[in-house]
Amino acid sequence: MKHFWTIGLLALILSCSSDTTNRNPYLQEVGFRLELNLNLPLYNDLNNIGNPIYVPNNGVGTRGAFVIKSSLNTFYAFEASCPNHAPNDCSTMTIDGQNVVCSCEGYTYSLFTGQQLDRPDDGNRYYDLLFYSATQSGNTVTISN
Template identity: 80%
Template sequence: MKRFFSCLLMIFLISCDSDGTNRNPFLQEVGFRFDLNLNLPLYSGLNTIGNPVYVGNNGVGTRGAFVIKSSLDSFFAFEASCPNHAPNNCSTMTIDGQNVICSCEDYTYSLFTGQQLDRPNDGNRYYDLLFYRATQSGNIVTISN
């Protein structure tokens, strides 16, 4: 019986693992919830696939969020602050078609995947855009973290 409990304890100890997620050290993940009414002119661009909108309201992420309609019933939302350095006066990115650009280093990120498109091959660690949940209910798109 002792061997059984010893083996069971060993299995539990081996199966325990530290959190393997790779958190971005530059961006704090803040909790928020914000509703976008697609009937309002400010957000009506989200009725078209591939047309991104910047949401810069206070309390939305760190520096706001970019939202894009990716298919007939799917939306993506990403943090508007560049993920590869701490927020500063140049870290709020700007929309360039279906991409966003960080003016600090001219890094480009896709709003369809969140990936950095021009990642330097210098051996340093680079982060992709911080993803937020985006769900649709009728004409309301809710972004949250």
């Protein structure tokens, strides 16, 4: 019986994660689910690879989301608020081709990878775009967190 409790306690300790970090300290984890009907003109650009859209809906992330079709059956969705500072008046990014740009510092991020393309080499930590789930079922793309 003593070994049972020892094994149980050891399993409990090993299963606990000490990683209490947020994916990004500047952006809150906002839970949401939104369906995008690809038959609607508003989302028609998502029928073609490489044409991103901005989804400004209230309740979708912090400042909305950017969605892009990256291959025949793959979509990516990212938070629209710049990941390298707290949300403010200039932090909602804008689409520039297949990238997004933060007007606060001019940082550029790829919508195909989420990576910051112009990361300064100054020893500070920089964050890539905050990723959201994007799945397709028929003519509907569901983005969620």
